[in-house]
Amino acid sequence: MSTHKSFFTLLLGASFLASSGTAAAQSSSAADRREVSITVYNGNFGLVREVRDVAVGTGRVPLEFRDVAATIQPETVHIRSLGGAQSLGVLEQNYRYDLLTPQKLLEKHVGEKVRIHRYNERLGREDSFDARILSFVSGQPVIEMNGEVTYGFPGRFSFPSVPENLMAKPTLVWLLDSKQARQQLEVTYLTQGMNWKADYVLVVNEAETGGALTGWVTLENRSGASYENARLKLVAGDVQRVSAPERPDVRYKAMAAPAPAPTGFREEAFFEYHLYTLQQPTDVRDNEQKQVALLEAKNARIQKKLIFYGQQYWYRGQYGQVQSNQKVGVYLDLKNSQANGLGMPLPKGTVRVYKADKSGSQQFIGEDAIDHTPRDEEVRIKMGEAFDVVGERKQTRWSSLGTCSSESSWEIELRNHKDQATQVEIFEPVGGDWTILEESHPHQRKDANTFTFDVKVPARGKTKVTYRVRTRWC
Numbered sequence: 001m002s003t004h005k006s007f008f009t010l011l012l013g014a015s016f017l018a019s020s021g022t023a024a025a026q027s028s029s030a031a032d033r034r035e036v037s038i039t040v041y042n043g044n045f046g047l048v049r050e051v052r053d054v055a056v057g058t059g060r061v062p063l064e065f066r067d068v069a070a071t072i073q074p075e076t077v078h079i080r081s082l083g084g085a086q087s088l089g090v091l092e093q094n095y096r097y098d099l100l101t102p103q104k105l106l107e108k109h110v111g112e113k114v115r116i117h118r119y120n121e122r123l124g125r126e127d128s129f130d131a132r133i134l135s136f137v138s139g140q141p142v143i144e145m146n147g148e149v150t151y152g153f154p155g156r157f158s159f160p161s162v163p164e165n166l167m168a169k170p171t172l173v174w175l176l177d178s179k180q181a182r183q184q185l186e187v188t189y190l191t192q193g194m195n196w197k198a199d200y201v202l203v204v205n206e207a208e209t210g211g212a213l214t215g216w217v218t219l220e221n222r223s224g225a226s227y228e229n230a231r232l233k234l235v236a237g238d239v240q241r242v243s244a245p246e247r248p249d250v251r252y253k254a255m256a257a258p259a260p261a262p263t264g265f266r267e268e269a270f271f272e273y274h275l276y277t278l279q280q281p282t283d284v285r286d287n288e289q290k291q292v293a294l295l296e297a298k299n300a301r302i303q304k305k306l307i308f309y310g311q312q313y314w315y316r317g318q319y320g321q322v323q324s325n326q327k328v329g330v331y332l333d334l335k336n337s338q339a340n341g342l343g344m345p346l347p348k349g350t351v352r353v354y355k356a357d358k359s360g361s362q363q364f365i366g367e368d369a370i371d372h373t374p375r376d377e378e379v380r381i382k383m384g385e386a387f388d389v390v391g392e393r394k395q396t397r398w399s400s401l402g403t404c405s406s407e408s409s410w411e412i413e414l415r416n417h418k419d420q421a422t423q424v425e426i427f428e429p430v431g432g433d434w435t436i437l438e439e440s441h442p443h444q445r446k447d448a449n450t451f452t453f454d455v456k457v458p459a460r461g462k463t464k465v466t467y468r469v470r471t472r473w474c
Contacts, residue, residue, distance in 0.1 A: 023061045028054045030067035030226075034184070037231035038194070038284055040219060041239055042348070046194030048227070051082065051186050056178045060091070065172040069191035070097070070224020076190040077172060081183050088185075089177035096173055100166045106136045108163040116145070118155035129155075170224065193223035196234050198294060198349030200370075202381070203362065204332070208304050208355075213334070213342070215294035215349075217265070217276070219284070226285040232292075234265070236347035236372055237273030264293040267344050274345045274372075297341035303333045308391045308414065310428040312449075315408060315471045318398040326393060327385040328414075328424060330366075334379040346373040351381050388417040389424065389457065397468070404474035407437070412465045416457040426453040426465060432473030439467040 032052040039047040048069065056063055074095035081088035098104065116129045131145040131153075142151045172187075196219045204211035217234060265276040278292060307329045314322055332353065336342045352367040366383035373379055397409035416422050431449045443451045457463045 023057050023059055025062040025064060026054070026056050027064040027066060028052050028185075030228075033228075035231070036227050036229070037233065038227055039233040039235060040194045040196045041235045042196065042237070043239060043241060044195040045190055045192050045241070046223070047188065047190055048225075049186065049188045050227075051184060054183055054185055055181065056176060056183050058178050058181055061176050061178050063174045063176055065174065065187065066169060068170060068172055068189070068225060069193065070170045071191050071193040071222070072170065072172075073190045073192065074172070076188075078188045079174065080186050081180075082186055083180055083184055087179045088183055090174055091177055092175035094173040095170070096165070096167045097170045098166055099170070100162065100168050102157075103136075103139065104166055105159055105163075106133060106141050106157065108166065109133050109159055110136055113160070115158045116143070116153060116155045117158060118153075191223045191225075193221070195220050195222075198236075198347040199291075200346075200349060200351040202302075202332070202334075202351055202353045204302060204353060204355045204365075206356070208302070210299050210301050211353075213295070213297045213300050215296070215346070217292045217294050217347075219290045219292065221284050221286055221288055221290075224286055226283070226288075228283045228285075229281045230284050232278040232282055232284065234276040234347075235270070235273050236276065236345065238372075239273065264295065274347070276347070294347075295342070295344055300334060300341045305331045305333060306386055306389055306422060306424045307331060308412070308424055308426045310393070310426070310430075312429045312431040314393075314395070315430050315432075315434075315469065316406065316473060319395045322393040322395060324392050326391045328389045328391055330383040330386050332381045332383060334381065335376075336373050336379055337376050343375045345375055346370065346379065348372045351379075353381065353383060389422060390415050390417075391424075396466075401470070401472075404432075405470070405472040407468065407470045409438075409468040410466065412453075413462055414455060414457045414465070415462040417460060419459050421459050421461075422457050424455050424457055426455060428452065430469065430471055432471050434469055434471045437468040437470055439465075441465050441467075443467070 032054050034051045034053050036048070036050040038049075041047075052065075054063070072095070074093075077093065077095075079090055079093075110133050113130060113132050116131050117126050118129070119125075120127050129145055131143045133141050134144055134149065135142045140151055141157075142149065143153060145153070196217055198215055199218055200213060200215045202211050202213045219232070219234075265278055268275050268277070276294070282290070282292070284290065308326070309329065334340070334342075336344075336346055348369070348371045350367055350369050353365050354362045355365050357363050366381070368381045368383070370379055370381065392413045392415075394411045394413075395408055396411050397407075399407050401407055412426060414424050414426075427446075427450065429450050434451075436443055436451065441453050441455060443453055445451050453465050455463050455465055
């Protein structure tokens with residue numbers, strides 16, 4: 001039998017336990033918890049560690065460990081006694097997730113007698129009938145009643161008992177060899193259904209040179225378990241995991257409830273990731289969305305940029321009029337440095353940007369996703385496309401110099417319909433080996449594949465940039 005299959009073996013029968021000298025089963029619930037901590041990762045999973053004070057008895061003892069996550073990964077469970085390694089041995093470990101539902105009751109009572117109750121409107125009372133469930137397939141019971149076989153009979157079913165192998169909630173079950181009557185048990189496991197993300201709000205000033213940045217952590221728990229007074233930690237980074245088969249969805253559905261917290265996180269480097277520890281315990285309830293303050297920078301400097309992007313493939317063929325009224329992108333650049341009021345490694349998330357209009361009302365002006373950003377790195381937020389600044393690009397001359405080489409001349413016209421002059425960066429990812437032969441404005445070499453022009457466009461005016469470039473790409 002494989003390790004995976006043996007992990008999910010059924011518990012030993014009661015008669016076997018009695019004959020082998022095993023004590024009666026004990027149980028532990030969330031009421032036995034003495035401490036609990038949760039570490040949540042970006043990849044929709046979390047690590048749960050809890051310590052419970054449990055009266056287990058001595059000898060061979062089955063223990064039902066209840067109130068665990070419904071989306072637990074049972075192969076990751078680890079149990080140990082804080083009273084010492086010699087005080088507790090684990091002989092067998094099982095995970096029961098065959099839950100008590102109306103469908104399971106019908107399925108488990110196939111071949112058994114049940115009662116069916118139906119309200120008699122004419123007599124104003126409920127009539128009861130004895131029946132036997134012959135099969136239960138595709139959600140439809142086939143029953144034998146009054147000497148006939150039928151299905152689709154209206155009414156509600158009642159059952160003589162609850163089958164022993166059905167559980168109200170997912171439960172871990174161990175067969176323990178305990179040397180002490182009371183044990184402090186530390187249990188850790190990974191579970192799916194926990195996730196977190198960062199959300200940022202940037203309010204820019206009137207001059208668009210600075211702004212107030214606040215960051216919030218949004219934590220979501222869909223694991224099927226609640227954890228009160230928990231120590232909460234978050235790991236930011238791309239943690240490698242091996243794909244696992246999907247488990248049955250046994251979560252309980254409920255409305256999420258936001259629960260903002262007053263204080264924030266302490267950040268620290270951890271392995272090749274970053275760890276954020278909440279400075280006070282918090283309740284992490286099932287089917288809850290919680291928001292906790294992450295950071296605040298009241299006056300961070302920002303730089304607005306208008307960028308007119310080109311395309312690499314335009315330099316490898318003959319095009320003529322490439323694009324008319326091409327959009328000019330609008331970006332905000334922000335330095336994540338201590339000198340700029342920041343300096344904390346920023347987890348990936350969404351930045352939403354606002355600015356006050358002339359009446360003082362804040363208006364939403366754009367949003368963008370940012371990746372994990374270390375301290376002292378630049379954050380670039382795309383706001384959208386400029387309305388009053390447009391561009392036009394023409395290829396005025398092109399000649400082939402061989403299989404992988406060409407020479408082309410270009411004219412870029414930028415038009416500004418605003419009442420103020422504006423600065424636009426022309427960004428050209430030419431690729432390959434390239435040389436600028438002629439130019440109307442000085443270019444800057446950004447890297448081996450890119451050159452740019454910084455161009456000032458007058459108010460209600462236009463600026464033309466011309467250049468000739470020789471390229472070789474193979």
